[in-house]
Amino acid sequence: MTNNTKDNGVPTLADVANYANVSTATVSRCLNSPERVGGNTRKRVMKAVRDLGYAPNFGAQALAARQTNTVAAVIPTMENAVFARGLQAFQEELGRHGKTLLVASSAYNAELEEQQVRALVARGADGILLIGYDRTPEIYEFLAKQKVPTLIAWSFNPEEPRPAVGFNNRAAMADLARQVIGQGHENIACISAPTASNDRARERVEGIRDAKAKAGQDPKNLTVIETPYGIETGETAFRQVMTNAPQTTAIMCVNDVLAVGALRAAREMGMKVPNDISVTGFDDIEIATLAEPPLTTVHVPHREMGRCAADMLIQILKGDLIGHNLELATEIRIRQSLGPAPH
Amino acid sequence: MTNNTKDNGVPTLADVANYANVSTATVSRCLNSPERVGGNTRKRVMKAVRDLGYAPNFGAQALAARQTNTVAAVIPTMENAVFARGLQAFQEELGRHGKTLLVASSAYNAELEEQQVRALVARGADGILLIGYDRTPEIYEFLAKQKVPTLIAWSFNPEEPRPAVGFNNRAAMADLARQVIGQGHENIACISAPTASNDRARERVEGIRDAKAKAGQDPKNLTVIETPYGIETGETAFRQVMTNAPQTTAIMCVNDVLAVGALRAAREMGMKVPNDISVTGFDDIEIATLAEPPLTTVHVPHREMGRCAADMLIQILKGDLIGHNLELATEIRIRQSLGPAPH
């Protein structure tokens, strides 16, 4: 009984086969389709696997099987709790299906995103998850050429042909704006993330305009400040709003983090929320309930979205469900940061 | 001139070689160490690569080169901002060095962690980042057997031989406890995460005992409630403390999230912080400053830790820096949640 091991390290399939006295094919079958192997043999092989501490070589497996069982995700940043949550659920669900997650972040930068997408595809990702629709056609072309199934998350637009799982950012924000307007606010301002390559932010801002128009207000008459993500930037933006448009009585922010910044700036400026000014957020992450006062915001089912994204991507990889879209529902969460307009 | 292509799709190295009239070796060299190839040949090959739209096959590359340029991390959960931050920095730094990140989470569950480690190693991780020292010897043995370089983060213990980048959880918590004791507190309670397989939590609790002993208090006389991670669980734990040990005047939590829960419970019970009771946290994440009142806590340089972890792991992969440890400094952040003991 000869031994294939070069005795120099990690056990290979051949070592296991040898140890268990079977062929490599049998070991491979044991691992990949156990039902095709006899009970005794299977036990013997599994013991060998354990005894030797065998783990399949990824490269070899990928090469021979022509797939990596690896799925990639490019998100703006994990430091945004919204994506951390979604990604967590995404990974859990992938894990449940035997897939692993490759991650990279774009820092809300389109160019960086493109780089990351290329890198991840080069790393053999079988499929990829991207946030929002906005990106250069080059990336989409590259992905198509490489035949890498792609799923969009966090955005949902029935008119877009790409598979997506998300929610209607525009309608959700419009709903919230309706509430704000319902409280008598006419001078609304918006603190937004840069909208240039971020359809989510853009749609949310448009949602406010929609609601204004519907309520007979001039949709053009909306102060919008764009600023990067962060509590501090939210503070600065708030001050800017109060300087540029002191008549403002409600500030709608496109996410909770900016809103918390606004809240903080308001306090520092001695303004009472919601008596002097109302503030709203978007996402409903933990800090929304922790803030003083608690934030009125739009609740987004991030975890569910992550889970669904994983399921959909897996379906797509299997070849089913091509071009399917899934819209999730959001929900307005009214809390103390929204009050009637002062007069 | 024969052609190797099976004409069924993606071009291979052989196709490029063929097209450019050189050997596969030359093409490979062109791509991996261009300086070893003549100028003319190089140009011809690069043109072929472009003309054919060639991209290397990941599996084959990994198999032949015996490395994937992929690094894995298993963290408890990305929903904990602490790990999200660290991981983000970790990924950024890896990216800067051309490595990609494979992620999985253990949900603070040792068994799950073991599974994930195996899965990631099977996915070809060249190295792996793990949180804390505590885990079964099996995992360490497996990792050793598979020769996968491993780095521990978030813990630092000079007596442990494994490469690690972290901070002294025990000393940091002892420092904070000293501050608490300095405020006259004698009846301290601790809300901890389960310590069974979490050396970070265990060490932090011990840190409190150390400080008590040093201050002449009985280290045994410390109410400790263990509870899973979460704001709600922190609330429940707080109530439990006040039931079991109503004489308590300071509650030290092993992380900020539990502390925020405690704060909330205190408010619900009509207790003033810090007048009636003091509360402290650990980590100094965003919610620490957002809480009402802001939390006294231990600031941990999560991002720096993530960045350093990436650097160290890369060094280790290169073969340098075997068995090195790196200790980072923490810092006490005194805020309003800590006050003098009531009398």
Place this chain on the structure above:
DNA sequence: TTAAAAAATGTAAGCGCTTACATTCAGCTC
């Protein structure tokens, strides 16, 4: 001019796994 050294390129042997196809061997049927 020519031998030796250096540079450029080619040859081909793997890397460890999957899988189509071949073989073996019970358990049946007649």
Place this chain on the structure above:
DNA sequence: GAGCTGAATGTAAGCGCTTACATTTTTTAA
């Protein structure tokens, strides 16, 4: 008990790339 069937297992051919080593070509030096 011959012949057949199907389950269990084995054999071996790749998968596409890297790289040690061999070979050819160019440069250098005497």
